[in-house]
Amino acid sequence: MEIEIISQDNQELVFRIEGVEVSLVNALRRIVMVEVPTLAIEEVLFLKNEARIFDEALAHRLGMVPLTTDLEAITPRGECDCGDHCSRCSVSLTLKGKGPKTLYSGDLESSDPQVKPVLDTIPLVKLQKGEEVELEAIAQLGTGIEHAKWQPTTTCAYKNYPQITIDQDKCEACGLCAQQCPRGVYFFDEKENKIQVVDLENCSMCRTCSKDCPNQAITVEGLGDKFIFRIESDGSLPPWEILTTACDILFQKAEKILDYL
Amino acid sequence: MIPIRCLSCGKVVSAYFDEYQKRVQDGEDSKKVLDDLGLKRYCCRRMLISHVEVW
Ligand code: SF4
Ligand code: SF4
Ligand SMILES: [Zn+2]
Ligand SMILES: [Zn+2]
Numbered sequence: 001m002e003i004e005i006i007s008q009d010n011q012e013l014v015f016r017i018e019g020v021e022v023s024l025v026n027a028l029r030r031i032v033m034v035e036v037p038t039l040a041i042e043e044v045l046f047l048k049n050e051a052r053i054f055d056e057a058l059a060h061r062l063g064m065v066p067l068t069t070d071l072e073a074i075t076p077r078g079e080c081d082c083g084d085h086c087s088r089c090s091v092s093l094t095l096k097g098k099g100p101k102t103l104y105s106g107d108l109e110s111s112d113p114q115v116k117p118v119l120d121t122i123p124l125v126k127l128q129k130g131e132e133v134e135l136e137a138i139a140q141l142g143t144g145i146e147h148a149k150w151q152p153t154t155t156c157a158y159k160n161y162p163q164i165t166i167d168q169d170k171c172e173a174c175g176l177c178a179q180q181c182p183r184g185v186y187f188f189d190e191k192e193n194k195i196q197v198v199d200l201e202n203c204s205m206c207r208t209c210s211k212d213c214p215n216q217a218i219t220v221e222g223l224g225d226k227f228i229f230r231i232e233s234d235g236s237l238p239p240w241e242i243l244t245t246a247c248d249i250l251f252q253k254a255e256k257i258l259d260y261l
Numbered sequence: 262m263i264p265i266r267c268l269s270c271g272k273v274v275s276a277y278f279d280e281y282q283k284r285v286q287d288g289e290d291s292k293k294v295l296d297d298l299g300l301k302r303y304c305c306r307r308m309l310i311s312h313v314e315v316w
Pocket of ligand 2 (some may be wrong): 165180182183184
C-alpha cells in the first residue's frame with residue numbers, strides 16, 4: 001500500500017492511496033464517519049426560555065454546534081461509572097442573554113477552556129426586547145451511529161483514480177473534449193494542435209468527453225486499486241486525528257476477531 | 262432561523278449567514294461571496310442562497 005498526501009490543513013486532508021481494495025477504503029470511510037467519537041451537546045437544562053422557539057428546537061440547534069474535542073481528556077459516557085454526567089465524561093456550557101439580541105455560539109461559556117465551539121458566529125436564538133434565555137448544556141462524547149451531530153466529518157469520500165486514454169490515431173485534434181469537460185481536465189494546445197490532459201485528478205469520470213468525441217478516441221476509466229480520499233472535518237478534530245483514530249478502531253475490530261480463534 | 266448545518270453534507274453553513282447576507286445586501290455578487298466564504302459545494306451554497314429569514 002502506498003499513500004501520498006495531496007493537501008493537508010486543519011480542515012481537510014486529501015491523499016492518494018494505492019494498492020488497496022475498495023473494501024478497505026470503504027471500511028475506513030465508514031468508521032471515519034460514524035465510529036470516531038467527538039463531543040456534542042447531548043442534554044440541555046432550561047432555566048428560562050422566553051424566546052419564540054421551543055426548548056426542543058433550541059436544544060437541537062445546540063446539539064449541531066461542533067465543539068473542539070480532546071479524545072484523551074474525556075471518558076466516553078458509556079464507559080463512565082457515574083451513570084449520568086460528571087466532570088470526567090461531560091463538559092458543561094452555559095448560555096445566557098436578554099433581548100433584543102441574537103445569541104451566537106460564541107456566547108456559550110464553557111467550563112473547560114479546551115472545549116469550545118469551533119465557530120463563534122453560529123446564530124442560536126433570536127431574542128426580542130425583554131425576552132430572556134438561560135440554560136446549561138451538557139456535552140458528551142458520542143458517535144455518528146447514534147446521531148449525526150457526533151459525526152466528525154462533513155465530507156468523507158473517495159473516488160477511483162481516473163485514467164484517461166486518448167487514442168492518438170483516432171484523435172483529430174478538434175478540441176471539442178476541452179470545451180465539453182466541466183472539470184477543466186483538458187487543455188487544447190493550439191500551437192502544437194494537440195489535446196493535453198492537464199488536471200487528471202479533477203476528473204469526475206462523467207464521461208462527457210468520451211461520449212462527445214466525434215471519433216471515439218477517448219476512454220475514461222477508474223482504477224480499481226488506486227483512490228483519491230478526502231476527509232473534511234467539522235473542526236471538532238483535525239482530519240489526521242480522525243483518520244488515525246479510525247485506523248485504531250479498525251485494528252481493534254480485527255483484534256476482537258482474533259480473540260475468538 | 263437558518264439551519265445550523267447544511268442539510269446534505271453537514272457543513273456548518275449558518276456561521277457564514279450574517280456575513281453573506283450583509284455583503285449581498287451591500288451589492289456584492291453572491292457567487293463571489295460564497296467563494297470567499299469557502300462554501301464550495303452546491304449543497305451548502307443553496308442553503309444560503311435559498312434561505313429566507315422569517316422571524
Ligand atoms: S474530442 Fe476527440 S477528436 Fe476532438 S480533440 Fe478530443 S479526443 Fe481528439
Ligand atoms: S470524464 Fe468528465 S470530468 Fe473527466 S475528463 Fe471527461 S468530461 Fe472531464
Ligand atoms: Zn461520568
Ligand atoms: Zn453542503
